[in-house]
Each structure stands twice: as structure tokens, then as C-alpha cells.
Amino acid sequence: MNTPCTPVDTERTVLYVSNSPDQELVEFLAASGWQAVHAKSTAAAERLIERGNIKVGLVQLPDDCTSQHLSALASCMRRAETNWVAQIVPGQTENELISRFILDYCFDFVTRPWLNDRLMFALGHAHGLSSLRQTRVTPEPSLGRHGMVGQCEAMQQLYRRIDKCGVTNAPVFVAGESGTGKELTARAIHERSPRAGRAFVAINCAAIPPSLLQAELFGHERGAFTGALQRKIGRIESAHEGTLFLDEIGDMPHECQAVLLRFLQEGTIERLGGNALIHVDVRVISATHVDLDKAVEDGRFRSDLYHRLCVLRLVEPPLRERGGDIKLLANYALSMYRQDGARKLRGLSSDAIVAMSNYQWPGNVRELINCVRRAVVMSEGRFITASDLGLPEADNGPAVTLAEIRSKAEKDAIEHALQRHGYRLSEAAAELGISRATLYRLMHANRLHQDPAGGRASNPNGGTDAGDEGQRHAPSLV
Ligand SMILES: Nc1ncnc2c1ncn2[C@@H]1O[C@H](COP(=O)(O)OP(=O)(O)O)[C@@H](O)[C@H]1O
Ligand SMILES: [Mg+2]
Numbered sequence: 001m002n003t004p005c006t007p008v009d010t011e012r013t014v015l016y017v018s019n020s021p022d023q024e025l026v027e028f029l030a031a032s033g034w035q036a037v038h039a040k041s042t043a044a045a046e047r048l049i050e051r052g053n054i055k056v057g058l059v060q061l062p063d064d065c066t067s068q069h070l071s072a073l074a075s076c077m078r079r080a081e082t083n084w085v086a087q088i089v090p091g092q093t094e095n096e097l098i099s100r101f102i103l104d105y106c107f108d109f110v111t112r113p114w115l116n117d118r119l120m121f122a123l124g125h126a127h128g129l130s131s132l133r134q135t136r137v138t139p140e141p142s143l144g145r146h147g148m149v150g151q152c153e154a155m156q157q158l159y160r161r162i163d164k165c166g167v168t169n170a171p172v173f174v175a176g177e178s179g180t181g182k183e184l185t186a187r188a189i190h191e192r193s194p195r196a197g198r199a200f201v202a203i204n205c206a207a208i209p210p211s212l213l214q215a216e217l218f219g220h221e222r223g224a225f226t227g228a229l230q231r232k233i234g235r236i237e238s239a240h241e242g243t244l245f246l247d248e249i250g251d252m253p254h255e256c257q258a259v260l261l262r263f264l265q266e267g268t269i270e271r272l273g274g275n276a277l278i279h280v281d282v283r284v285i286s287a288t289h290v291d292l293d294k295a296v297e298d299g300r301f302r303s304d305l306y307h308r309l310c311v312l313r314l315v316e317p318p319l320r321e322r323g324g325d326i327k328l329l330a331n332y333a334l335s336m337y338r339q340d341g342a343r344k345l346r347g348l349s350s351d352a353i354v355a356m357s358n359y360q361w362p363g364n365v366r367e368l369i370n371c372v373r374r375a376v377v378m379s380e381g382r383f384i385t386a387s388d389l390g391l392p393e394a395d396n397g398p399a400v401t402l403a404e405i406r407s408k409a410e411k412d413a414i415e416h417a418l419q420r421h422g423y424r425l426s427e428a429a430a431e432l433g434i435s436r437a438t439l440y441r442l443m444h445a446n447r448l449h450q451d452p453a454g455g456r457a458s459n460p461n462g463g464t465d466a467g468d469e470g471q472r473h474a475p476s477l478v
Pocket of ligand 2: 179
């Protein structure tokens with residue numbers, strides 16, 4: 001038997017976790033072509049799992065198994081790659097905690113004294129399924145070189161634009177709904193610019209009380225106002241030679257807009273209560289979720305400041321328009337928070353993916369990450385399901401078949417043609433490219449009639465056609 005210090009060959013290897021190993025079992029495993037690697041403690045088991053790609057584990061529950069034993073085991077069995085088979089003594093499944101533990105963390109269980117075939121079947125099956133999962137597993141989405149997850153066309157275009165913005169010094173304005181990643185974009189631009197090694201200073205204009213915003217941006221001298229006990233360097237000055245990110249600029253009060261404009265025009269600031277002009281070299285990136293054009297129109301935002309800030313403009317796509325990226329981002333969120341769950345989570349179920357794709361995500365990526373994080377904690381099974389996500393049902397209305405759509409389109413087209421031609425059937429038929437007889441038949445099939453109250457009821461069997469004689473009757477749809 002291997003000990004924890006020998007390298008692990010992961011093919012047909014079973015990690016045997018037991019504080020009192022059963023020598024007979026180990027010999028049987030070896031004789032059956034399994035290499036058993038023994039771990040006496042959960043810490044040792046964790047180290048082995050870290051080192052090798054262990055597909056199968058056999059965990060022998062102690063006869064006097066307590067909840068402490070179980071939670072220590074659970075922490076190392078939570079990893080998704082290993083399929084565990086529990087070895088228990090008769091009667092242990094009657095213990096609520098143990099049966100819950102087996103359901104949550106184990107692929108199967110065998111009862112001692114084990115039956116050779118049963119044990120081989122369970123281990124072989126666990127190994128097979130684990131290999132299957134590994135070959136199908138999509139690589140865990142990682143942050144790309146722009147620090148973001150996303151491969152859809154809109155994101156690819158955003159990446160290209162970020163690269164372009166990186167090489168110039170011009171101000172960039174980032175538009176987009178809340179939670180779409182405006183701040184990430186600002187950071188990515190900074191990282192790709194020659195200022196990358198310098199400070200990136202972000203300030204959220206909406207989060208600071210208007211009366212304090214100016215002091216926060218420009219700094220103040222000692223005694224500038226009551227409570228200004230010492231000199232404070234403002235955010236603009238601390239971004240010298242780096243990038244200043246003005247977040248939620250749409251919420252900036254008017255007085256502050258005027259001072260900011262002066263700084264953008266002249267490249268100098270004055271600390272509050274001071275009179276020295278200080279030259280500051282910063283690259284400005286701004287963002288807001290409000291419609292800045294509308295704010296300018298309404299007089300809430302200065303148009304001269306708007307033009308200074310929006311030299312280059314990027315727009316973050318809303319999450320609902322990112323297609324398959326929703327799944328990538330959900331898996332990314334799962335990989336970040338997987339450890340928060342009480343249970344070993346294998347992933348997202350397909351109904352969860354469907355529910356996420358149908359949801360509109362008003363809070364965008366931020367909402368999706370929080371939603372997955374909450375589901376990790378709340379989920380009861382091995383996969384996060386649609387109900388764990390707690391998303392409202394998509395309101396798509398009743399399902400409509402293609403035949404229903406066609407027939408509605410046909411009825412609408414006939415009705416409109418009839419209306420346009422004042423119910424002169426020959427003209428309506430000519431426009432529709434059908435014979436008068438066919439039009440009559442279709443009107444009948446679609447239960448489209450001329451209004452009998454108009455004087456002349458339509459007669460699908462031929463005869464007088466009121467419309468054709470130039471009389472107009474309001475149609476009545478039956
Ligand atoms: N494409 C993305 N990939 C990974 N995480 C993202 C992505 N977009 C946004 N996020 C995450 O979502 C949250 C909101 O992003 P943020 O940049 O603050 O959005 P905004 O400024 O538009 O409100 C942050 O936690 C951010 O890391
Ligand atoms: Mg933001």
C-alpha cells in the first residue's frame with residue numbers, strides 16, 4: 001500500500017480513508033487491480049487529493065461515527081473531482097446524520113462485511129462516471145486578459161475597444177446599466193495603458209455626500225473648514241501620473257461639475273482653503289448608469305463637461321444580450337463561491353441554465369454573481385437547480401406553434417387587404433395574389449365576414465359581392 005509521500009498514479013487508484021485500515025480489504029483491492037492509497041486522517045486525505053487527480057475514494061466511517069467525524073470528512077469530500085464510496089456498518093443508515101452525509105457526499109455505499117462483487121461494482125462505477133465527467137468538463141472559466149469573463153461578440157468588441165483606449169491618453173466615458181462591469185472596464189483600460197504601473201484611483205460620486213465631494217476630489221488645507229484638522233490630499237492629486245475613475249459621474253452635483261471642468265481644461269487643481277495651483281497629470285475615465293445625454297438635455301449635466309469627458313465612448317452590453325456568457329459567468333461565480341456551500345456541489349443543472357438564460361437580469365453581472373452565491377448556500381442537492389436560484393418564472397405567455405403563427409398571419413393579411421380595398425373582393429384577391437374564389441374560401445375558413453348589418457351579407461357561395469360594387473362595410477370578425 002502507498003503512503004501519502006509516494007507519487008500517486010491516478011489510474012485505478014482508490015483513496016482509502018480510514019483511521020483503522022482493514023488489511024484484508026487492501027489486499028483484496030490490490031488483487032483486483034486497484035492501487036489503494038491510504039490516508040489515516042482527513043488532513044492526509046486532503047493532501048493526497050491536492051497532489052493527484054484522484055477519481056475514486058473509499059471512506060470507512062468509524063463505528064462510533066459522530067457529527068464531528070462527518071464534518072471533518074465533508075470538508076475534504078466536497079471536491080467535485082472525486083467520487084466517494086462509503087463503507088459503513090449495518091444499521092448506520094438509520095442514523096439520520098449518516099444517511100444525509102451519504103446522500104450529500106457519496107456516490108454509493110457498501111455495508112461491511114462487504115461483498116467483493118458489490119464493492120468492485122461500486123468502485124468501478126464511481127471511477128467510470130468520474131472519468132466521464134472529466135472528459136466532458138468544460139474548463140473552469142477564468143478571467144481573460146482583460147480581467148473579465150465573456151466570449152460573446154459584444155464582449156469581443158468591447159475587448160478590442162479597451163485595447164484601443166489603452167494606447168491613447170484621451171478621456172473615456174463608459175456607459176452601461178448598473179452591474180455590467182463598467183469599473184472592470186475602466187481598470188482594464190488603465191492596465192493596458194502606459195500608466196499601468198501607476199495609481200488607479202476610483203471615486204464613486206454617488207456614494208459621497210454632495211457637500212463633501214469637492215473636498216474629497218480636490219483635497220483641502222488644514223483649517224479650510226470646520227473639522228479640517230489637517231491637510232488632506234484629494235483623489236485627483238493622488239491619481240497623479242495614473243488614472244482617475246469618476247464613477248457615477250451622472251450624479252455629480254452642479255457646483256462640483258464646474259470645478260471639475262476647470263481642472264479638465266487647465267490640468268491644475270487648488271486644494272480647498274489653499275491658493276496654490278497644483279499641476280496634476282491624470283487620465284480620466286468616467287462612467288454612469290444614468291442616461292447622460294438625457295441629463296444634458298434636462299440641464300442636470302453640463303454639456304461642456306460632457307464633451308470633455310466623452311471623447312472616447314464605450315458601452316457595456318447588458319447581460320441579457322450576452323447569450324452563452326451567462327453560463328460562463330454562472331460557472332465562474334460557482335467556482336468562486338463553491339466552498340461556501342454545506343454540500344459538495346457538482347455544478348449547475350440544465351434547468352438552472354435555462355432559467356438563467358430566460359431571465360432579464362436587471363442587475364446584470366452583479367446580480368448573477370450574487371444569485372449563484374446565494375444558491376450555493378441554499379441548495380439542497382449536488383447540483384444547483386432552477387428553484388435554488390429563485391428566479392421569477394419567465395413570462396413568455398402561452399406557447400405558440402408555428403401553425404398558429406402562420407394562421408394568424410394569414411388572417412391578418414386577408415383582413416388588412418379587405419380593409420384597404422373597401423371589401424372589394426376582386427381587388428383584395430388580386431393584391432394577395434390569389435383568385436377571388438380562394439379568397440372567399442379563406443375568408444370562410446378564417447371566419448372573416450362582411451358585416452350583415454351593412455346591408456349585404458357576404459355570400460361565400462358566390463353571388464353578390466357588396467364590396468365589389470363599391471359599397472363599404474365594416475368587417476366583423478366572428
Ligand atoms: N465580465 C465580467 N466577468 C467577471 N466579473 C464581472 C464581469 N462584469 C462584471 N463583473 C463583476 O460584477 C460586479 C459588478 O461589476 P462593476 O464593474 O462594479 O459594474 P458597474 O460598475 O457597471 O456597476 C463586480 O463584482 C465585477 O467584478
Ligand atoms: Mg460601478
